[in-house]
Amino acid sequence: MSNTSAPSSAPPDDDLRRLAEAHGVATEFWDYTGQHRPVTAAAIRAVLGALGVPAGTPEEVRAALVEAELAPWRAPLPPSVVVRAGREHEVPVHVPDGATVTVHVDLEDGGTWPLTQQDLWVQPRDVDGHRTGRATFVLPADLPLGWHELVAQVDGTQTHRAPLAVTPDRLAEPRLATGRGWGVMAQLYSVRSAQSWGVGDLADLAELTGFSGELGADFLLINPLHAAEPTGPMTPSPYLPVTRRFVNPLYIRPEAVAEVAYLPGPQRALVEWAAEEVRPANTTNDPIDRDAAWAAKRRALEVVYQAGRSRSRQRSLERFRAEEGHGLEDFALWCALREHYEGQEWPAELADVRSPFVARARRELADRVDFYVWLQWVADEQLAHAQRVARESGMGLGVMHDLAVGVHPGGADAWTLREVFAHGIGVGAPPDMYNQQGQNWSQPPWRPDALARTAYAPLRDMARTVLRHAGAVRVDHILGLFRLWWIPDGMGAGEGTYVRYDHEAMVGVLLLEAARAGAVVIGEDLGTVEPWVRDYLAERGVLGTSVLWFEKDQRGYPLQPQDYRRLVLATVDTHDLPPVAGYLAEEHVDLRERLGLLTEPVTKVRLEARTERERMFARLRDHGLVGADATERELVEALHAYVVRTPALLVGVSLTDAVGERRAQNQPGTDTEYPNWKLPLADGAEQVVLGEDLPGSARLLSLVAAVRTALGEDDRLAP
Template structure:
């Protein structure tokens, strides 16, 4: 992080402008020190928001514009409110002009609004004397997406979207008051019939097995779309789109049309599978590119074979329901294929340009193909969730929602106006990543979200939740504020930018309510004290990780002191599994990769003290004896988490089979095989889907968890 003494502090006007737009001019770091944000950072962030703040004079002019902007429009660009309480609505019209406002409810009803007796002084706006009328949005408006309509004297009419969102989501629907589930990186869990990576057929088998042994959910990595040509980014947290899915996870043989292929066509599919199936049994880093190349050839054969009339109608309905978003995504995929390895023409920077329209016509066949892939993935996801529920899972599939998208991906191309260009999202330095992190993902612009009635968030949430019982929102603090890093600056030289969290959380909850799903927020790291309480009040579960939960003296937090409205786990995918963590592999790895900013001896001593205190705490609770084995420690740690009041408890599949390697090492790219580690046991022997029912270690851990929860009857059966 930059030396505080060398930081150029913002001037008074720049400071006020930043505050007005939610750009932090200071913050508290993870060590408890107060930090001032440099003026260059603030100017760069404001520029990404379309605001010129190069000088104090420019900042003053921008402030004046911000002040008058709401008075220029009759209605706000969009309104998001919580059900159950009244809200004021400001309406601007020429002074002295009558106006009537009503809500056109999505079910066809009309709600006339009452004007409140509130006087606000009129003001001159662009030469027009403008007044403000205040109307009341009643507390009993139904949940949903509605339309505000303002009829102004003289015949003009203004409209704006209105979202009425749940005050709070209902608690998870489980057989008992609490539930447990399994966490898995789906791509790493393969079966004998996988194509080198775990897929949606494997997901269905996993949910069937874990549902049978009592699990309520299966949390998987984000299945967001990745590149369809060239090198596929391994990280599921750097997708090209968060709304659409990666067709890599499709199982070609499970597409109904595959069963009716001719002999030669079927042979092409089988040959493609045979190229990559031998990889299922190796412990080498996963090769997504090889798997996708094989699947792509097979999928093209199946697509070309055609569909029955009813199946085609189903596909047509799917495309109509997904609308322009799907068409734009499919076009981006087709363009990526066409210009593989080459720069796109400048005319294609705008997805709405005439040049893009021409490409859409010329690439219609490939656009159809990529839209079809999304339909197929959607169908297989629906089947996996159906299997999960039929196996007895209370929630079923729990999706993971990444914090952002690739800067050159489909979302950032088709929704260019919604993103802040020249900015990367990341995190300031903390105790686990002492150099900070830059995930190189462009953030949404808060003003653009309001202008579009939060369409990017709404559409993404609706798609992800369609076949899921829950969603985990990675870095849910991003709905409140994000760490923006201007291009060319270090990860520690960014600043926080605030979002309208009432609107962001409300939109997410409305879509979750419609889907009957639970929302879990990953609220780890530096969190403002009030945020966790706010999320709990709205019915959003938090996240507790055993290794991070400590009291003021640095000892493991007592089980009774954990929060109850959380998903509690022992570890995360950014740390080694328990076996590796206890062996200090998180220290060894960071030392080898040069990621430590503190002497390794100090870091190792802290790790050993952490382990000693944890084992001591387990002994206090009579969960281990004097000299516990690795397996006993793993089971004891999970039993400890079960003793917390957490409403949901997660068990990592890597812990269940004895894996020691981390799936991801933050702060690295090619230095470590991030997101490529296949599931294996402690001896690095590959563990496949078919092996799980016979895994003594896994069944023992499941039995320990269920016994601790007092719910082991069905497993005994």
């Protein structure tokens, strides 16, 4: 794309503005202070270029405007159609002027549904030298939910097809025994047992769901389990995975694989020796070493894999492999290639997953591909077991997964789905009160046009896989289904612009997969949110997120319980804040001062923190939840009781609050300066708390009793 000589700060002209709007690229926005901010022409051109739209010169812009206007007329059917059930929808069909056309729907269950043409005349147009007309057909309101196919027949000789998704108008609210529900929130990697391999795993998850269910919890919200690099160093952040569809095999418990029971003595010894290398770490408060844990587990899992499987177990693996299809095969190949070229740059000819060079690598690395497929099957079995334990223990929902907002730019998704991602772009956030330079998360965004062309397959496949063994999913930064802040390479985080997505289609696809799984969807809608977005999500049955410390009235005082939204998951804190004990001790201020993250004088920040705390204490006293000299434990319980007094449909209790932990799992704005996502579960004295310790934790049982009492439930807990 050619560049103009205009200054980088120059605003767009009218033609460039119209072109940007035609492709969902914002030319202006309102910042966190309420100020109107124009977007520079340079940023708009760069974003349009990443969308495949030439806009470097006035001539290119004018040509692209014509193309944008004619593009819908060039294809008989839209690339894909996503509609809501219970409503009529119009579908435009473009055919040679004067041709006859009929349209029907091939239902996914094998049926056929003819469509009626609407008596609506549209002026024909000249498209590439051909006179083209538009016929409008009506999709009836009573089409069943599902993935169907539109079929148009022109003059009885030409057939054209397009995917059709009929999605729920509104996702049903969860059916909980008492109408409302509460649950536990935990970072799974941090919750270890005596038998863990230095990191919390899926066997620990099953134990934790069973215990939480015995306490009366309806769900267990855990960190994203998305896959990370198969070779070190493994990215510690669960929010920067290599793929969001598949699971990190780090979470597999090797001894829980069925074949281990039948290993001969020498092979069984190899598994046990590998565990012995890392098991002592379970009782230390050192940062979790994922690389050491995975190195030991991989050696053990290699032994189990090589031992083979029974005929029925092999058939089960093959069925799983067939169901997951090309997505699994390509991910496993990426893992095999990453392993093969460990520490080296890949040859350029491997950049395209469909190239003959990649096909050859697939053959040459077939055994390693098989191994990585097997790992996903094993992880899937252990996840299924954890969800089964959760439901059998009485949980209304069970496991609640967390879905990260994006993926690593050098990861598997970026390679296997290359055509769906925008290149030369990072996703982030514009400047706000916490990050005055803006943020660049270095994650490539999906292209809205490519999603439509693929019938939203990346979103659909990801949601279907994540929800397979879950009762709910929390979508991190759900605003990304509406718009994302795109930052062109070479520009500052504050120099980007918003790109809008077809939220009606994106949310619809997510809800269809959730409805099929019988799952609840929670959207993390914190921060600067356009008011209509929250209304829209509530209308579709998507729960929002409320965090006690962030919910304030116009004067800056804590929001009264009755003023909270009902359709939310309400919590006291998040993983980006210290647990309550640390927050009350101002450790979030101390830490940011120590790391040089403060943008204002520490005295001012500390005064604001104390004012916020005192206002909260006053609110608790107003509601009769604490006395004048409340202890730390009483304050923790009172804050949770306050949240329970809101109408929130779901209430979350952090496991770190329950055991008295003071340290945050993540400190935004840091990388190596703080052990983000590496802290094992510990109490206020930084003594490690193992999974076996939880049933005997007086502090945990007291907090749960307080929550259940506030909910009006029986506060007698299972022994």
